[in-house]
Amino acid sequence: MSIEESNNPMASSTTTPQPVNEQPRRARFTPKAILLALLPLVLLAGVLALIVATDAGLGERAVPPIETLNVQQVLLPEPGMIELEVVNAGPDPITIAQVMVDEAYWQYEIAPGPTLERRDTATISIPYPWVQDEAHGIALLSETGVLFETDIPVAIQSPVADRASFAQFALVGLYVGIVPVSLGLLWYPSMRRLGRQGMNFVLALTVGLLAFLAVDMWGEAQEIALGAVGFLDAPVLVPLLVLLTVALLVVVGNSLRGRTGESGGLGLAYRIAGGIGLHNLGEGLAIGAAFALGEVALGVFLILGFTLHNVTEGVGIAAPVVGERPRLVHFAALAAVAGLPAILGTWIGAFTYSPFWTTIFFAVGIGAILQVIYEVGRLIVRSQVKAGEPAMTWTTFGGVAAGIAVMYATGLLVAA
Amino acid sequence: MAGAVAGVPLLLSGNSTASDHGATPTADGLGTQVEHAEHSPSATIGDIDVSRLSIDPSDFIQTFDYGEATTMADGTVVREWELIAIDREIEIAPGVFFPAWTYNGQVPGPTLRANEGDLLRIHFVNGGVHPHTIHFHGIHSAFHDGVTGIGRGDIQPGEEFTYEFTARPFGCHLYHCHSAPLKRHIHKGLYGGFIVNPDPAKHGDQAKARHPDHPESQEWQEFVMVMNAFDTTFDAGNEVYAINSVAFHYMKHPIVIDRTRPVRVYLINLTEFDPINSFHLHANFFNYYDTGTTLEPTLRTVDTIMQAQGQRGILEFSYTDHEPGLYMFHAHVSEFAELGWMSVFDVQ
Numbered sequence: 119m120s121i122e123e124s125n126n127p128m129a130s131s132t133t134t135p136q137p138v139n140e141q142p143r144r145a146r147f148t149p150k151a152i153l154l155a156l157l158p159l160v161l162l163a164g165v166l167a168l169i170v171a172t173d174a175g176l177g178e179r180a181v182p183p184i185e186t187l188n189v190q191q192v193l194l195p196e197p198g199m200i201e202l203e204v205v206n207a208g209p210d211p212i213t214i215a216q217v218m219v220d221e222a223y224w225q226y227e228i229a230p231g232p233t234l235e236r237r238d239t240a241t242i243s244i245p246y247p248w249v250q251d252e253a254h255g256i257a258l259l260s261e262t263g264v265l266f267e268t269d270i271p272v273a274i275q276s277p278v279a280d281r282a283s284f285a286q287f288a289l290v291g292l293y294v295g296i297v298p299v300s301l302g303l304l305w306y307p308s309m310r311r312l313g314r315q316g317m318n319f320v321l322a323l324t325v326g327l328l329a330f331l332a333v334d335m336w337g338e339a340q341e342i343a344l345g346a347v348g349f350l351d352a353p354v355l356v357p358l359l360v361l362l363t364v365a366l367l368v369v370v371g372n373s374l375r376g377r378t379g380e381s382g383g384l385g386l387a388y389r390i391a392g393g394i395g396l397h398n399l400g401e402g403l404a405i406g407a408a409f410a411l412g413e414v415a416l417g418v419f420l421i422l423g424f425t426l427h428n429v430t431e432g433v434g435i436a437a438p439v440v441g442e443r444p445r446l447v448h449f450a451a452l453a454a455v456a457g458l459p460a461i462l463g464t465w466i467g468a469f470t471y472s473p474f475w476t477t478i479f480f481a482v483g484i485g486a487i488l489q490v491i492y493e494v495g496r497l498i499v500r501s502q503v504k505a506g507e508p509a510m511t512w513t514t515f516g517g518v519a520a521g522i523a524v525m526y527a528t529g530l531l532v533a534a
Numbered sequence: 535m536a537g538a539v540a541g542v543p544l545l546l547s548g549n550s551t552a553s554d555h556g557a558t559p560t561a562d563g564l565g566t567q568v569e570h571a572e573h574s575p576s577a578t579i580g581d582i583d584v585s586r587l588s589i590d591p592s593d594f595i596q597t598f599d600y601g602e603a604t605t606m607a608d609g610t611v612v613r614e615w616e617l618i619a620i621d622r623e624i625e626i627a628p629g630v631f632f633p634a635w636t637y638n639g640q641v642p643g644p645t646l647r648a649n650e651g652d653l654l655r656i657h658f659v660n661g662g663v664h665p666h667t668i669h670f671h672g673i674h675s676a677f678h679d680g681v682t683g684i685g686r687g688d689i690q691p692g693e694e695f696t697y698e699f700t701a702r703p704f705g706c707h708l709y710h711c712h713s714a715p716l717k718r719h720i721h722k723g724l725y726g727g728f729i730v731n732p733d734p735a736k737h738g739d740q741a742k743a744r745h746p747d748h749p750e751s752q753e754w755q756e757f758v759m760v761m762n763a764f765d766t767t768f769d770a771g772n773e774v775y776a777i778n779s780v781a782f783h784y785m786k787h788p789i790v791i792d793r794t795r796p797v798r799v800y801l802i803n804l805t806e807f808d809p810i811n812s813f814h815l816h817a818n819f820f821n822y823y824d825t826g827t828t829l830e831p832t833l834r835t836v837d838t839i840m841q842a843q844g845q846r847g848i849l850e851f852s853y854t855d856h857e858p859g860l861y862m863f864h865a866h867v868s869e870f871a872e873l874g875w876m877s878v879f880d881v882q
Contacts (some may be wrong), residue, residue, distance in 0.1 A: 215629030217577050223627070223781065224874030225575040232629070245575055261629055263766025265773060386545075 137192055168359050183210035188347045190239070190472075191266040192256070193276045200244040202256065202268070206234035207348040213261040219246045220254055237349065248273045262468045277409060279469045287464040290405060294424035295398045295460025300453045302432015309433070309440050311442050314505060317440055322391070322514040324434035325491055326521020331397050332487045334529070336360075338400060339480035345473035349453045352477045359478065363485020364492075371493070383438040384448060386497070390438065391455040396483030398456060402463020403476050408420075409468050414506060427528040430521070460528060535637065546843050566698070567862075576872055577782045580628035587642040591783045598647040598729065601654075613648050614655045619662040619711075627781040627874065628775045632764050634723035635662055635711070641779050642760040642804070643726030646709070648701040649745065650733040656697040664720065669712035670728055671844070674699030681712040688713050701835045704732035704741075706800045706826030706846045708760075721765055721806035723779075726847075727758045731798055732829060740829040744798075753789060758800045761811045761841070761865070761875065770807055774874050775865065780817045781874025787881035788860060793853040797879075800826070801849055803841035811875075812840040814866035819853035838866050853881045 128519075186208030193201040200219070206212045213233045217226040224245040234240050248254055252273055258266040279285045309320055336356070343352035367389070401424050435452050499509045583591040601613035617637045624634045624641055637643030648654055660666050662688065665688035669680035677685035680696045690696045711724035723782035732741035734748060742748035762779055763772035774781045779845065791797060805811045814837060821841050826848040853861070864876040 213629065216627050217872070221869050222576050223578045223874065225577065225579055259627070259630055259766065259773060261631055263630060263632055263764075263773065265767045 144168050144288060145350030162532075170189055181422050183212075183262065184208050185210060185212045185262065185264045186290040186348060187212055187234075187258065187260070187266040189256075189258075189266065189502070190347070192268060192270055193272070194248060194273060195278070197275065198245055198247050200246050200248060200254075200256065200270070202242040202244070202258075203239060204234070204242065204258070204266075205216070205239045206236050209236055211235050211529040214240070214258050215261045216259040216288060217242060217243060218257040218259065221257075251265050251273065258441040260527075261324050261473070277331050277468045283468070284465065287406060287409075288470055289463045290421055291402050291461025291464040292457075293421055294401055294405065294428060296453055298425050299394070299398075299432045299435065299457040300430035302429045302434075303436050303449055305433055306440070306449070307438045309436060311439070314501060317437075318498050318501055319441075319513050319517040319520075320437045321494055322499075322517025322520040323524075324437045324517075325494050325498070326523075327430050327434055327525045328390070328393070328487050328491045328494070328519035328521075329518070330522050330525035330529075332484050332491070334485070334525075335397060335400060335480050335484045338404075339484065342473050342480065344479040346477055347474065350474050352474055356477060356481045356484075359481035360485040360488065364489050367486065367489040368492075371489075383440075383442050383497075386445050387444075387448075387452055388455060389486070389493065391435050393450045393486035393490045394435065394456040394484060395459040396479060396486055398428065398431075399459035399466075400476070400480050400483060402465075403467035403479075404463075406464040406467020406469070409464075410512065423528065427525065431525050432529070434521075438494065541842060542583065562798045572588055574785070577785060577876075578627045578874070580626045581786055582628050582783070586631075587640070587780065588622070591778045592787050592789075594640070594642075594645075594778055595759065595784075595789060596755075597645065598756070598758065599644040599700070600647050603652075604648070606653075611649065611652045611691065612655065613652050614657065614659045615646060616659065617668060618659045619642060619666045621662045624723070624789055625777065626764050626766075626776070626779055628764065630774065632720075632766055632774075635664070635719065636668070636723050637668075637726055641723035641725075642762065643724070644681055645730040645758045645800075646727065647731070649731045649747075649877065650702055650704040650736070650874075652701045654697075654699055654701055657694065658697060659694045660688055660691050663746070664714050664719075665690050666711045666715050666724060668697055668709050670697065670699070670709045671707040672728065672730070673702050682714045688829065688876035701730045703827050704730045704737075704744075706823075706848050708802050708804065708844065708846060711828050717770075717806055720804065721763070723762075725760070725804045727760060727800060727802050729758075729826075730867075737829055744829075748794030753795045754798045755795050756798045756800070757789065758826055759802070759813075761801065761803045761805055761813070763805045763808065763870070763873075763875075765807065770805055771875070772805070775805070775870040776874045777877060788878045791881045792877045793858065793881045794854060796852045797849060799849040800846070801841070802846035803843055805843060805870075808867075808870070810840045810867070811870065812838060814838040814864055815849075816862040817856065818851055818853065818861065820849045823848040823850075840866075853879075856881055858882050868871075 121381055149497055184393055186206070188205050188207045189202055190205055191203040193203075195201055204214075214228060217224055224244055224246055228240050228242045230240065232240075244256070247252075248270070250273060254270040254273055256268050256270070260266070276285070288491070309317070312320065334509070339356045340353060346352035405421065405424065430529070432453075435456055438449075466475075495509075496515055502509050502511070592638050599615065601615040604614075616637075620636050620639045622634055622639050623638050624633045624636070629652060634641050646654075646656070655709075656668060658666075658668050658725045665682070667680035667682065667687070667689055675685070676698075678699055679685050680697060682688050684852045686695055706730040709726055709728045712720040713719045731745045734741040734745055739750075742750040743754065745751055759773075759777040762776050763776070764774040764779075765771060771855065776783065801813055803811045816837075819835045819837045822833040822836055822843070823829075824832040824847045826846070831850075832847075839849075841847065858881050860878045861881055862876070862878045864871040
């Protein structure tokens with residue numbers, strides 16, 4: 119559908135037809151009309167004031183305060199020091215009265231102060247001699263005796279954001295992003311030798327691997343969203359942002375096609391690279407966070423798994439441009455778009471991990487991947503229709519299945 | 535070890551009610567030691583506001599309530615107390631508040647003390663919102679046992695009842711609410727110490743050191759320590775442990791001991807949820823009288839004893855041969871110690 123088409127239903131839903139009525143419409147906004155338009159707002163303000171003044175007729179609240187505290191981050195900046203970042207995610211103020219580490223009351227400092235109004239954050243510094251590679255439990259005791267617990271599964275000094283660790287994490291990002299994607303792109307010359315059947319198999323393989331990534335990210339996003347501060351309602355945002363992203367990309371695609379005709383394979387390759395880039399950002403986050411949380415035992419294996427896993431992504435990116443002959447610089451750019459975000463991801467994950475923003479990144483990534491699946495699907499359908507074949511044949515089905523199977527199998531390496 | 539305790543010279547005229555006992559450390563000389571005790575990182579931060587607790591633990595530990603005493607024509611001493619159940623928020627660690635059920639607004643309730651053979655009348659008023667009782671560990675009729683569904687049973691909110699019985703046997707006892715559900719009524723704070731002094735007329739001269747009418751008792755420095763804990767999250771596990779309710783209170787405010795005089799501790803375990811609690815004295819040994827119902831120690835020369843819930847006993851020891859300084863005592867369940875049941879004597 120074109121922009122004009124999509125505009126029409128919008129227009130027909132309003133009472134006034136079109137620009138012809140500009141004069142009368144302007145005349146209607148007399149001071150009296152403006153006052154009338156403001157009346158509901160004034161009344162609303164009155165009702166809100168009444169509710170506040172009378173406690174909605176419920177009387178004085180005789181129930182205990184609802185205390186919800188989220189521990190956003192646990193850092194071990196140096197030996198003998200634990201730092202927590204907490205946020206009051208509940209409706210009532212919380213006063214943190216005491217802190218326990220491993221079931222012992224311990225000295226601590228809290229900045230800016232012990233009382234957190236709703237949505238306030240505070241940093242708690244505990245001079246505790248934590249033991250390398252061992253687990254510790256921390257509990258915050260509020261004034262009313264509510265206990266908020268968090269733990270350090272494996273105590274290891276948190277990465278400090280200095281030049282050396284930035285470089286180190288960049289290298290890790292390189293291994294899981296640019297390197298495998300580039301290796302996958304190296305199959306481009308071989309792919310050019312494929313016939314229509316072979317090409318459609320590879321395109322279907324791309325659909326399969328993208329479907330795997332979308333489902334995988336969906337699960338991750340839901341899980342991470344649960345770790346975000348409650349009042350931000352992150353789990354609800356996942357499906358909605360996915361929908362919005364798909365819609366936005368479809369609209370952008372439509373308007374581009376409207377201007378330049380059918381979009382080329384290169385444009386599609388960039389969009390695939392973009393979606394995969396967001397996915398690789400997520401993988402970078404996972405790796406960086408695993409390091410920050412001290413789960414380094416898994417770290418090397420995690421990197422190995424992601425590297426293998428992501429080789430297939432290069433194939434997917436190259437598939438739409440097999441019929442064209444893009445310049446070499448485009449391949450470098452495609453690799454960068456898909457691979458560089460992994461580096462950014464490791465930095466974010468290691469130094470400033472935020473469940474909320476990670477959820478947002480993931481939801482946008484899922485939307486981007488879904489839209490790309492739609493576009494690659496169109497390519498396959500067009501090619502098959504031109505050859506007088508149905509879209510779904512054993513070849514295309516085999517491609518999708520192979521894509522999912524390869525991603526699943528290499529994904530097992532990461533899970534281990 | 536009994537010899538070491540008995541051999542303490544009678545230098546100072548002391549007291550057992552100890553209302554005028556020098557509990558507050560003076561600034562000079564002691565300041566640095568108190569400072570030192572506070573510097574351990576393993577403790578709560580800050581200090582409680584004693585006015586919010588309604589009792590100062592430093593006073594409570596050496597306060598024994600002999601009630602209103604009158605002597606009848608036949609010579610029997612009658613002692614009367616009024617205990618009121620009051621729902622009240624108490625500060626059990628600096629800044630941490632517990633919605634307690636209390637006797638007379640305090641946890642533990644007042645330490646009731648009488649001489650063996652006295653007639654006791656405890657007027658109980660239930661000012662709370664739940665039914666409560668007072669169940670004494672002692673000898674009394676079934677009607678006065680203070681248990682839900684037995685004898686007088688529950689005292690409903692707004693009701694009153696007078697528990698009446700004779701003080702016996704001598705020893706270190708306790709009282710607590712025995713309404714159902716029992717766990718909740720105990721751990722919410724309805725308990726206290728109940729001490730019966732042995733009558734030397736019946737038990738001989740040895741009993742004089744534990745009876746206030748005899749000068750032999752005057753040299754003793756006596757303390758009541760109720761080992762208790764609080765489940766602030768109501769998940770059947772305690773968050774705060776202490777003696778006399780406030781975590782680390784006697785770390786921040788050491789208990790002053792005159793090393794020339796012997797020490798007697800009435801130790802009572804009312805910790806809910808945990809099967810045992812314990813007491814360990816640093817750098818010293820004591821004689822222990824389980825339940826306090828004997829004049830001969832049931833354990834001699836020990837530095838650690840354990841008590842189940844409701845178990846109690848008397849500890850006697852002396853610092854005569856010690857250098858002055860801070861001497862620690864605590865639960866030798868390290869978890870309890872680090873969650874508040876850790877204290878020091880300031881031996882001077």
